Amino acid sequence: LTTGRSVEEISKIRQNNVNPILNPLYKKPLLIHQGHMQWLFDNDGKRYLDMFGGICTVSVGHCHPTITEVVSEQFKSLVHISNLYHQPKLFEYSKKLAEKMPGDLKVVYLLNSGSEANDLAILLARLYTGNNEILSLKNCYHGMSYQTMGLTSISHYKYPVVPPVAMHNVMNPDIFRGIWGGSHCRDSPVQTSRQCSCSSSECQACDKYIDVLKNEFRSTISRGKLAGFFAESIQGIGGTVQFPKNYIKKAYEIVKDNNGLFISDEVQTGFGRTGDHFWGFEGHGIIPDIVTMAKGIGNGFPMSAVVTTKEISQALTKASHFNTFGGNAVASAVGLAVLEIIEKEKLQQNSKEVGTYLLTELGKMKQRIPNIGDVRGKGLMIGVELIESDGNFTSLSHDKYESFFEKCKDMGLLIGTGGFNKNVVRIKPPMCITKEDADFTLEVIEKALLATIH
Numbered sequence: 365l366t367t368g369r370s371v372e373e374i375s376k377i378r379q380n381n382v383n384p385i386l387n388p389l390y391k392k393p394l395l396i397h398q399g400h401m402q403w404l405f406d407n408d409g410k411r412y413l414d415m416f417g418g419i420c421t422v423s424v425g426h427c428h429p430t431i432t433e434v435v436s437e438q439f440k441s442l443v444h445i446s447n448l449y450h451q452p453k454l455f456e457y458s459k460k461l462a463e464k465m466p467g468d469l470k471v472v473y474l475l476n477s478g479s480e481a482n483d484l485a486i487l488l489a490r491l492y493t494g495n496n497e498i499l500s501l502k503n504c505y506h507g508m509s510y511q512t513m514g515l516t517s518i519s520h521y522k523y524p525v526v527p528p529v530a531m532h533n534v535m536n537p538d539i540f541r542g543i544w545g546g547s548h549c550r551d552s553p554v555q556t557s558r559q560c561s562c563s564s565s566e567c568q569a570c571d572k573y574i575d576v577l578k579n580e581f582r583s584t585i586s587r588g589k590l591a592g593f594f595a596e597s598i599q600g601i602g603g604t605v606q607f608p609k610n611y612i613k614k615a616y617e618i619v620k621d622n623n624g625l626f627i628s629d630e631v632q633t634g635f636g637r638t639g640d641h642f643w644g645f646e647g648h649g650i651i652p653d654i655v656t657m658a659k660g661i662g663n664g665f666p667m668s669a670v671v672t673t674k675e676i677s678q679a680l681t682k683a684s685h686f687n688t689f690g691g692n693a694v695a696s697a698v699g700l701a702v703l704e705i706i707e708k709e710k711l712q713q714n715s716k717e718v719g720t721y722l723l724t725e726l727g728k729m730k731q732r733i734p735n736i737g738d739v740r741g742k743g744l745m746i747g748v749e750l751i752e753s754d755g756n757f758t759s760l761s762h763d764k765y766e767s768f769f770e771k772c773k774d775m776g777l778l779i780g781t782g783g784f785n786k787n788v789v790r791i792k793p794p795m796c797i798t799k800e801d802a803d804f805t806l807e808v809i810e811k812a813l814l815a816t817i818h
């Protein structure tokens with residue numbers, strides 16, 4: 365373990381030379397020197413269980429030995445050429461990634477970040493449909509480039525500049541915090557759950573949110589003039605928000621009725637994380653027109669992709685689409701290795717098993733602790749919404765949440781925070797975690813929460 369610079373030295377550099385928005389998350393900044401699989405080590409050599417995985421990014425494990433080997437071998441033979449020549453890795457990787465996609469989703473564009481992928485999806489949708497209007501959901505996060513800031517609907521990530529044109533955010537179908545949920549869900553009485561567990565396709569809450577979406581085409585966008593509709597399969601930064609069953613399916617039909625393309629942002633939900641499926645959208649029973657992906661695609665290596673159909677890809681041949689680093693030999697080698705590791709180590713299956721166990725046990729904890737308002741998610745994409753025990757679902761106060769968060773870190777557990785009121789614990793670890801890691805997580809969360817509220 366390297367000890368390197370001290371927290372104090374780093375803090376000084378931060379004050380003078382670093383993007384000032386990069387504030388430390390904890391009261392005493394956590395200085396991480398090393399990672400190994402689901403573990404991180406700070407400069408004092410203390411070990412943490414990383415249940416946030418670099419915000420859903422470290423998919424197969426920190427410094428996974430296979431990836432380390434693949435990168436070092438690739439560096440020895442070829443790092444970069446311009447895309448004016450061919451290098452085999454880009455082709456091998458594109459083929460392998462396309463094999464993971466259903467339907468006609470077979471054309472792959474390799475890029476460098478999630479924002480860049482969503483930017484390209486906006487362009488593709490506009491070029492293909494000849495329309496300009498783009499829709500996304502409130503409380504979504506799709507990136508921070510100028511255009512994707514228009515898609516993103518969380519003001520914390522929006523700057524007060526002239527917004528990009530023809531972008532609209534429609535009411536979020538949030539069963540827990542939204543205006544419809546609980547008793548509006550056919551099979552889900554408000555006393556026991558505010559989540560949608562409707563077994564039939566007739567969910568009143570879903571239909572009401574769908575009506576709002578339909579009304580967009582009477583109030584804001586002319587009928588038939590949609591370019592694209594963006595949705596995460598489960599909202600990530602928004603606080604692991606799951607939509608009512610069938611919302612995405614019904615939204616897809618409305619998008620088609622209005623000549624638009626459906627774009628699934630799988631930046632957080634892709635690559636087996638949701639357990640049942642390799643892609644989150646498969647859980648909604650649709651095949652999108654465009655899929656964007658990043659984060660877990662490279663296990664921490666900066667890369668992203670857009671996948672679409674041959675027909676839609678033709679729209680981009682009207683000019684020359686060029687990207688210097690996209691599909692670079694090292695990035696493609698990493699992407700290939702990630703896909704192989706997910707298969708070989710059965711990480712999608714592990715996400716399902718350990719994730720279901722965590723969700724079940726957190727659900728039991730909710731019965732014991734009134735400050736747990738909601739437990740939701742799928743596989744290893746989990747949210748735990750903390751509330752006051754006032755019977756009104758008031759979000760846990762910021763001070764209490766912070767205190768809980770610090771306690772978890774002190775006990776060796778790293779988790780994430782999200783949600784409209786920043787009161788949702790986000791759990792999205794490397795997919796290699798074990799049941800023992802899940803037990804440790806449960807123990808620390810319960811201890812920290814009880815110590816906070818008593």
Ligand code: PMP
Pocket residue numbers: 419476477478479480482505506507508596600601629630631632658659
């Ligand atoms: N989409 C989603 C769902 C994301 O969570 C993120 C990043 N948090 C992005 C897009 C943007 O990715 P990047 O930060 O790589 O631009």
